[in-house]
Amino acid sequence: MINQILQGVMLGGYYALIACGLAFMFSVMRIINLAHGSLAVASAYLIFVLTEKAKLPLAAGFVIAMIAMAIVGWLIQRLILDRSARGGQLLPILSTFGLSMVIDNSLFEQFGADTRSLANAIGDLSWASWELPGGIYLGKLPVLIFATAVVLLASLQLMLSHTTLGRAIRATAEDPDTAGLMGIDAAKVNAAAAAIAMVTVTIAGMFLAMRATFEPYSGAPQLLFAFEAAVIGGAGSLWGTLIGGIVLGIAQTVGASLHPLGFLIAGHAVFLVILLARLFLPDLGLLPAKLLNRTKFLYRGDAA
Amino acid sequence: MSLDTIDSLPNAGSVERWTRSSRMAVWGSMIVLVGLAFVPAAFGAGAVDRMTALFIYVIMAAMWNALAGFGGLVSVGQQVFFGLGAYFTVRLADKGVDPFFSIVLAGVIVAAISYPLSFAMLRLKGGEFAIGMWVVSALTHLLVNLDGLIKGETGTSLISLNAYASGDRRAIIFWLALAAMAAILASLFVLLRSKTGAAIQAIRDNEEAAQALGVNVMGTKRLLFVLAAAGIGIAGALWLASATSFQPKTYFSVQWTAYMIFMVLVGGIGTFEGAILGALIFFVIETWFGSLGVWYLIGLGLVALIFSLFLPRGLWGAIENRFGISLMPVGYRLNLPAKITKEKAQRQGE
Numbered sequence: 001m002i003n004q005i006l007q008g009v010m011l012g013g014y015y016a017l018i019a020c021g022l023a024f025m026f027s028v029m030r031i032i033n034l035a036h037g038s039l040a041v042a043s044a045y046l047i048f049v050l051t052e053k054a055k056l057p058l059a060a061g062f063v064i065a066m067i068a069m070a071i072v073g074w075l076i077q078r079l080i081l082d083r084s085a086r087g088g089q090l091l092p093i094l095s096t097f098g099l100s101m102v103i104d105n106s107l108f109e110q111f112g113a114d115t116r117s118l119a120n121a122i123g124d125l126s127w128a129s130w131e132l133p134g135g136i137y138l139g140k141l142p143v144l145i146f147a148t149a150v151v152l153l154a155s156l157q158l159m160l161s162h163t164t165l166g167r168a169i170r171a172t173a174e175d176p177d178t179a180g181l182m183g184i185d186a187a188k189v190n191a192a193a194a195a196i197a198m199v200t201v202t203i204a205g206m207f208l209a210m211r212a213t214f215e216p217y218s219g220a221p222q223l224l225f226a227f228e229a230a231v232i233g234g235a236g237s238l239w240g241t242l243i244g245g246i247v248l249g250i251a252q253t254v255g256a257s258l259h260p261l262g263f264l265i266a267g268h269a270v271f272l273v274i275l276l277a278r279l280f281l282p283d284l285g286l287l288p289a290k291l292l293n294r295t296k297f298l299y300r301g302d303a304a
Numbered sequence: 305m306s307l308d309t310i311d312s313l314p315n316a317g318s319v320e321r322w323t324r325s326s327r328m329a330v331w332g333s334m335i336v337l338v339g340l341a342f343v344p345a346a347f348g349a350g351a352v353d354r355m356t357a358l359f360i361y362v363i364m365a366a367m368w369n370a371l372a373g374f375g376g377l378v379s380v381g382q383q384v385f386f387g388l389g390a391y392f393t394v395r396l397a398d399k400g401v402d403p404f405f406s407i408v409l410a411g412v413i414v415a416a417i418s419y420p421l422s423f424a425m426l427r428l429k430g431g432e433f434a435i436g437m438w439v440v441s442a443l444t445h446l447l448v449n450l451d452g453l454i455k456g457e458t459g460t461s462l463i464s465l466n467a468y469a470s471g472d473r474r475a476i477i478f479w480l481a482l483a484a485m486a487a488i489l490a491s492l493f494v495l496l497r498s499k500t501g502a503a504i505q506a507i508r509d510n511e512e513a514a515q516a517l518g519v520n521v522m523g524t525k526r527l528l529f530v531l532a533a534a535g536i537g538i539a540g541a542l543w544l545a546s547a548t549s550f551q552p553k554t555y556f557s558v559q560w561t562a563y564m565i566f567m568v569l570v571g572g573i574g575t576f577e578g579a580i581l582g583a584l585i586f587f588v589i590e591t592w593f594g595s596l597g598v599w600y601l602i603g604l605g606l607v608a609l610i611f612s613l614f615l616p617r618g619l620w621g622a623i624e625n626r627f628g629i630s631l632m633p634v635g636y637r638l639n640l641p642a643k644i645t646k647e648k649a650q651r652q653g654e
Contacts, residue, residue, distance in 0.1 A: 026431075031431070032430070032432070032434070034380065083613050084612055087616045089431075090376065091612050093378045093430070094569060094612040095612040095613060097565060098609030098610075101601060101602070102605040105599075109598045220558060221442075224435065227435045261446050264442070268439050268443035272424075272439065275428075276424055279424060279427055
C-alpha cells in the first residue's frame with residue numbers, strides 16, 4: 001500500500017506538469033483549452049521526430065520543440081482564442097475542440113496508428129530505480145518528473161510575482177479593462193501567457209513520451225487527466241494542480257492494484273466524488289486554496 | 305414593454321407568430337414526413353439505411369442544439385447518452401424484451417438516469433461542464449465494459465433482431481427513426497413556443513437578466529438536459545438497431561459529439577431550423593467524403609473551427625440575418641408600419 005501511494009505521488013508530478021498549463025490559461029484568459037492534450041501529444045511527436053529521425057540529441061530536440069510550441073501558443077492565442085473569446089464564453093470551447101480534431105487526425109495522417117516512445121533516447125533512465133528500505137523501488141524517471149514539476153511550478157510563481165511580465169499577466173487576469181487603462185496590451189499579455197502555457201505543455205509532452213507510449217489519439221485522455229487534476233486542486237491555482245495531481249495519481253495506482261480497469265475508473269471516480277462532495281460541502285472547495293493561501297499565485301475576487 | 309402595449313400604441317405595427325412562409329414550411333414539412341413514410345416501399349435497402357442514419361443525425365443535432373444553443377450548455381460528453389441508449393437496448397433485449405420496444409424503453413431509462421446526474425453537472429460552468437460531461441462519459445464507458453454481457457471491448461450484438469426478416473427489420477427501424485425524429489422535433493417546437501420556450505430563449509440571450517426577471521434558470525436547464533439525454537439515448541438505440549453490433553468503444557466515442565458540434569455550428573446554433581440544416585449538410589458531406597477517412601475528419605474539425613471564428617451563428621443564422629426569414633417561428637415578429645421603418649432607416653443612415 002505504501003508502495004502504491006508513493007508511486008501515486010510520483011505520478012501526481014506528471015499530472016501537475018500537464019495540468020499547470022491548462023490551469024494557467026484558465027486563470028489568465030478564462031478559457032479551457034480543449035486542444036491542451038492534443039498539443040502535448042503534438043509536442044511529443046515533435047521531439048520524437050527531432051531525436052529519432054533527425055538524430056539530434058534529446059536536449060537539442062527538446063529546446064527546439066519548446067521554442068516551436070511557444071510560437072504555436074502565441075499564434076493560437078492571436079489567431080483563434082482572441083477572436084472566439086469575443087463571441088462569449090462558449091465559442092472558445094467549440095474552437096479549441098475543432099482544433100483538437102484537426103491536430104489529432106493530422107497526427108494520425110502523418111504517423112499512423114503505431115505507438116511511439118522516447119524510451120530509446122533516455123537509455124537506462126526509463127527503468128533505473130533506487131531501492132528504498134522495505135523493498136520499495138522508486139524509479140529515477142518518476143522522481144525526475146516530480147522534481148521537474150516542483151521546479152516548474154516554483155519558477156512560474158517566481159515569474160508571476162517578480163517580473164514585469166508576471167505583473168502584467170496578473171493584472172490582465174484580474175481585470176483586462178483596467179489593465180488596459182494602465183497601458184498594458186491585454187492581447188499581447190494573453191499571447192505571452194499562451195506561449196508560456198505551451199512551454200509547460202512541451203515539458204509534459206516530453207515526459208509523457210519518456211514514461212509511457214503515445215499515439216495520435218492520446219490527447220483526449222491527457223486532457224481529461226489535466227482537467228481532473230486542475231479541478232481537484234481548485235481551478236486557477238498553480239500549486240493546487242500538484243495537490244490535485246497527487247490525489248489523482250494515488251487513486252489511479254491504488255485502483256490499478258484492485259482491478260485491470262481500476263486505474264482509469266478510480267481516477268475518474270475520485271474526481272466526480274470530490275466534485276459531488278463540494279456541492280454538499282462548499283467549504284471543501286476552498287480547502288486547497290486555504291492551505292495554499294500564502295503561495296497561491298493569482299488572487300481572484302474576494303480571495304485577495 | 306409588453307406585447308399588449310406595443311399593440312395599443314398608436315400607429316404601431318402588429319405582432320405575429322406565423323408568417324405566410326412559415327405556415328407553408330410547417331405544412332410542407334408535415335407533407336414531407338408523411339411522404340418519407342413510404343420510402344421503404346419504394347427504395348432499396350441501401351437508401352433506407354442511409355435515410356435512417358439521416359434521421360438519427362437530425363435527432364442528435366436538434367438535441368445538442370437544444371442543450372447548447374438554447375440552454376447555453378456546451379457538452380463534450382453527450383456520447384454518454386448515445387452509448388447508454390445502445391447499452392440498455394442490448395441489456396433489455398437480452399432479458400427477453402422485444403428489441404424494438406427496448407429502444408423506446410432505453411430512451412426512458414437514459415432520461416431517468418440523466419435527471420439525478422443533472423443536479424451535479426449543472427452546477428458546473430462553461431468549459432468545466434463541457435469536460436466534466438466528458439469525464440462522466442469516460443467513466444460510464446469503463447463501467448459498461450465491466451458488464452459480463454458486453455464482454456469488454458469485444459462487444460455483443462442485438463441477436464434478438466434475427467427473429468425478424470431482414471426487409472421487415474429495416475423498414476421497422478426506418479419507421480421508428482422517422483417517428484422518433486418527428487416526435488422529438490414536434491415536442492421541441494411546441495416546447496419552444498410555450499411559456500417555457502420564452503424562458504429558454506431568455507436564458508439563451510442573457511442568463512443573468514433572465515434570472516433577474518424571475519425565470520427559473522436551473523429548472524429550465526434541467527428540462528433541456530433531460531430532454532437532450534433522452535433524445536440522444538434514443539438516437540444511440542436506433543443506431544444500434546440498424547448496425548446490430550455493440551462495441552462500447554464505438555458508441556462511447558467522442559466522435560459523436562464532434563459530429564453534433566459540427567452539425568449545429570455549421571447549421572446555426574440556437575435556431576430551430578439551423579440544427580436540421582446542419583444535419584442535412586453533414587449527411588451530404590459524409591456521403592461524399594466519408595470514404596476519405598482521416599482527411600474527412602481533419603476537414604470536419606477545420607470547418608467547425610472556421611465557423612466558430614467567422615460565422616458563429618452558422619448558415620441559418622446568416623440566412624435569417626440577411627433575409628429575415630423564419631420557417632419554424634418559435635418567437636414573435638414585430639411588423640413595424642412603413643413610416644416607422646423608414647424613419648428608423650433614415651436615422652441609421654445619418
